[in-house]
Amino acid sequence: MNLLYPQSQQSSSDLSYPVKINSARSQLFSVRTFLAGAWLDLQASSGFAKRLFLQNIAQRYRYSSLGLFWAFVPSALVAILLTLGQRDRIPILIGGQVPPQVYGVFGVVMAQTFLEALNIQCSSLTRYIHLLARQKIPIEGIMIAGLAESTFSFLMRFPVLVAILLVFNITPSITFILALLGIILIIGLGSGLGLLLAPCNSLTKDLENVIQVFPWVLFLVTPVFVVIQPGTWLYFVQICNPLTYIFEAVRFLTYGVGSINPLALFLLMPLTILLMLGSWLFCRLCLPHIIERSLA
Template sequence: MKVKLADQNKLPVVIRYTPGSKINQPLLLFREMWQDLKASRELAWRLFVRDISAQYRQTLLGYFWAIFPPLVTSAVFILLNSSRVLNIEGLTVPYPIYVLMGTVFWQIFVDALNTPLRVINEAKAMLAKINMPKEALIISGIGRVLFSFGIKFILLVVVFIIYRVDVNWTVIFVPIPLLGLLLLGTMLGVLLIPIGVLYKDIDSALLIATSGLIFLTPVAYPPTVGGLLGKIMMVNPVTPLLLTAKELVLNGFPENLIPFVIVFSVTVIFLFLGWIIYRLALPIIIERIGS
């Protein structure tokens, strides 16, 4: 239904009322999603620049905080390995290289998982007052994840040079599994937004989950095929993405591409579904925030 409003000095204004959920009009919903995605680019860039400037301007150590988590995690595993508490054998590279590479790749997944909920919580006041393309917040968050990963990647390159480790030419394909880790974390983070904005328990649950999941993922040691740990690693969606990235750097083409392709494909599908849920749920969440 359309209602036209006009006065002597203004052009007619058309207000559109669309009864019912937009999920009943998928073509219209997809067109609006695509239009808002294109319209959000400039705003996403401005939000990204603002957030990065604010994040590092008010810290004493600046960009060091970007590399601090993988350094600390790697140092713990290196200490365990050197004291024979964690005995890792059969590696083709020094263990510090192996564990640092694993933790840097792991961190892109963890950052992508936590960022969607974080950017929405930070923008609650803005969302309640300003009508804007909501995709801009997620895109700016992805930009923050990539910026942080870029700093960690420089550290990784420096360590490879120090240890004089040669990489395989297949390293040029590493962005593909890294993109998979980024999309997987973003997909899970977006799906958690509707409940995470309303209940702060999700933040604490994510911290606990990621702290434990790192030991159930071949981050600091090669995957095992036996026992309960091996079964958990097999069903862990992060495992094929992480292993593929490692193997492309060190060994050439990965041996098991099928799990990687399956996880990557399912991630893309569910990310699109998460985008739809995000679009439909966020207006309701904003209404509850403003009430």
């Protein structure tokens, strides 16, 4: 597919985008043209992304009697269950130097944020293929709307984190603002991985079955509830998981307990950016083939 843009570009708030002429010529025949087209579409997608984000949020809670309350119900429920479990001395609930309720709620909120970012982007092509095939909208608008939706979902859960710190009388560290960088990394990793899997998810249904099991695997290989002691096979698996370093860094920067690996974080930041950029361009490259398959 070759993307040709007229010289006059329309405003980003207009949904009438420049006409794209499709051909059998490879998009990578001219890498410079391919990247320039991607950049132009990214600049022109803000208006559509905003409308799509507002529409998705409205649809998510439109027919719910409790509305936005459902955004933080799972995290609050985990806090209650952990409190009951600690009262009954359930041995698996180990929180280290902080109450297990605090450790568990932070883990659940971060895991939910990652999984939601992954699922939103992974299903983006399948969900909006009818728009991509029949209307002149950029895939970048869908991607940005997904990022905004993931960020909104975390902000709805943020009061639960504040409440759990207040309930257990934990004073946040002066570095708690930096913990938001960890949340950005979590959203970036989830979104990048979701975009990378989006073309495969739109062509086959096998990935949907894998994604249904993935949350349980994530809870096992990531320190969500339990502090794993060194010397076990699960500890080795967790230290190979990049999310482990981010989760522990967010906890450390928020309330000063635990450990932080600066080298791992400095490596994960550029890798997350590269993953996002590479997954975005990969989706853009695969889009003509996905549209062709959807119309067959």
